[in-house]
Amino acid sequence: MTPPARGDHEARRRDVSEAVGRVLADRGFGGLTLRAVAAELGASTGLLTHYFPNKRALVAHALEVLDRQAVGRRRPATEAVGAARGLPALRAALLDVLPLDAAAAADNRTWIGSWDAALGDAELTAGHAERYRRARRRTAELCAQAQELGELPPGRPAADLAAQAQAFVLGLVVQALFAPAEFPPQRQRALLDGFLADLATGR
């Protein structure tokens, strides 16, 4: 194996990103330090400060890595509905968030772990806020479709239905991670279906 060409910045950045991903998977955000990433990479902490001048830059990069992983790991639920619209698409999108298997549980555990670091920094808070805003916007589009299709009642703004749905799944994720035995996949699905049935029969 030949060593990477000098100046091959892309390859080096990919190595750094992968090392950040492994540290996150192993230790969560609480264990994410320049020192830990350097050790994972077999590099010096000095080299790392070239990429990440401070802890915030490292955390911000870790959040980007998580974003890319999440896109790469779309759960079958989403694939299955494909071009589906309205309530079935809403249900699939919400199922996609829940920790229904080990990979989804690990992803969620890492995301929840990021909240402490993110809330401690205005810029990171803004980044997270924007992520959740985009997710609510996508959810609101599905809610609006479901209203047009007569699957959800027309009386409330789609943005409120979406905020209610996002609140429900985020909170269910937290409960399921702390008490997986009380929230096996079957019960998570049943609770989601109960929530959606209430949403559909509400005003």
Added chain:
Amino acid sequence: MTPPARGDHEARRRDVSEAVGRVLADRGFGGLTLRAVAAELGASTGLLTHYFPNKRALVAHALEVLDRQAVGRRRPATEAVGAARGLPALRAALLDVLPLDAAAAADNRTWIGSWDAALGDAELTAGHAERYRRARRRTAELCAQAQELGELPPGRPAADLAAQAQAFVLGLVVQALFAPAEFPPQRQRALLDGFLADLATGR
């Protein structure tokens, strides 16, 4: 001012707890270290290891401190309903969790900050799981009362209604902390009332 009597362990423990509380309020769980608590206390790290042999013991104590603070800071909503039962009591208990003022936002921010540390340790995870289990049990009692009073439909187990309600409020807390401008107190209340109306008109 005389120095505290030697062996006045209670007073010293109280000082330590208060220092832990101040570090949490200032820096969150990410900034909770023996060194930070020692500095806050004007004591040596060595003295602190007498109380907390390791990081987990410190985090566990911090969670107890938070528990006591939460009990001491019951919001007016709960006081107002006093002996109320059923749906109004359920609504008041859920309002009590939401970040409707600065103190409640600060409490919630610290709790969310504890999730990363708690999920990284089996014993702390079990402690959090038990906290949320107790909260669901209390919520389920209120849901069962509301069902008996005909305020909530009788078709679903009270435990499921409680899990759904706890999921909703936890997730709403997370969204409101990241985007307070989008979730002012008035909208949080309106979303909670929308959720409860759906729960009441569901099967």
